[in-house]
Amino acid sequence: MNRAICVAMIFALPAYAGPIGYAQATGYFKKDSRPTLYQPLNLLDGRDNTAWCSPTADTLNDHLTFGFKGPETISELRINNGNNFSADTFNQFGRARRIELKGRTTSKTFEIEDKRGPQTITFDPPIEGTRFSLEVLDQFPADDPDSPVCLTDVIFVGGGKPLSGSYLGTKLKYDKQTALVMGTWYAGYEDKPDRFLSFFFDGTFRYSFEPYDTAKYQPKDVVGEYDVSPGRVTFQIGKAKKGAKMNLDANTKTKKGGQYLVFEGELPDDLKQTFRSIP
Numbered sequence: 627m628n629r630a631i632c633v634a635m636i637f638a639l640p641a642y643a644g645p646i647g648y649a650q651a652t653g654y655f656k657k658d659s660r661p662t663l664y665q666p667l668n669l670l671d672g673r674d675n676t677a678w679c680s681p682t683a684d685t686l687n688d689h690l691t692f693g694f695k696g697p698e699t700i701s702e703l704r705i706n707n708g709n710n711f712s713a714d715t716f717n718q719f720g721r722a723r724r725i726e727l728k729g730r731t732t733s734k735t736f737e738i739e740d741k742r743g744p745q746t747i748t749f750d751p752p753i754e755g756t757r758f759s760l761e762v763l764d765q766f767p768a769d770d771p772d773s774p775v776c777l778t779d780v781i782f783v784g785g786g787k788p789l790s791g792s793y794l795g796t797k798l799k800y801d802k803q804t805a806l807v808m809g810t811w812y813a814g815y816e817d818k819p820d821r822f823l824s825f826f827f828d829g830t831f832r833y834s835f836e837p838y839d840t841a842k843y844q845p846k847d848v849v850g851e852y853d854v855s856p857g858r859v860t861f862q863i864g865k866a867k868k869g870a871k872m873n874l875d876a877n878t879k880t881k882k883g884g885q886y887l888v889f890e891g892e893l894p895d896d897l898k899q900t901f902r903s904i905p
């Protein structure tokens with residue numbers, strides 16, 4: 627069944643809260659019954675009492691994606707392994723053993739220890755990108771080997787400073803409507819997209835055209851604010867107002883099993899294309 631969401635576009639300048647834009651997951655434990663408990667945004671808050679946990683004990687079909695407001699150079703990753711709420715929860719859930727982090731052109735595979743508290747992974751040379759994916763390739767099993775695998779925090783460090791943490795406060799609160807669109811949507815070539823539409827947790831968004839042939843085409847960024855309410859999304863990108871309908875079809879799948887996002891109506895040319903949830 628199609629979900630049709632009306633979109634009004636108001637043009638204005640965005641107010642950014644920080645460089646990190648979102649944390650996404652292909653799935654997480656108790657997503658349907660208790661969607662706030664183990665959501666991936668928990669990885670950004672620098673707190674021991676929140677965690678992301680995989681849907682099942684098998685993590686090989688799941689991955690996390692982290693998006694930034696623009697290109698970042700990452701020199702460190704500060705990881706807090708397991709569900710670190712208490713010693714009991716740490717043992718009740720699985721913990722990561724080996725992790726792969728992928729940036730724009732580089733990937734790094736590394737191991738972390740089976741212990742509570744932050745661990746620092748240093749990248750020399752640094753890893754660059756606007757979007758990063760993280761996969762748990764191996765794990766330390768829980769007391770019950772069928773339990774999900776958890777991570778308490780994944781904090782990216784660039785320029786010697788953490789790019790997320792407790793300063794984000796209530797901005798990381800789960801919102802059902804925002805969750806429908808949050809993350810990056812892709813357009814352009816199959817397997818090699820060159821157009822990206824990212825919705826961030828703080829109510830801002832970024833559209834970027836990143837052409838492969840920069841001699842022929844110029845890169846382009848469009849930034850603004852958005853707000854989601856039942857049946858409606860409001861964009862702000864300057865002063866002009868434009869209304870449209872946004873179709874997010876849960877039943878029409880892309881070649882890789884993702885969803886399509888299509889805008890209908892009078893919109894800027896940059897948004898008059900079909901976006902997909904998987905590159």
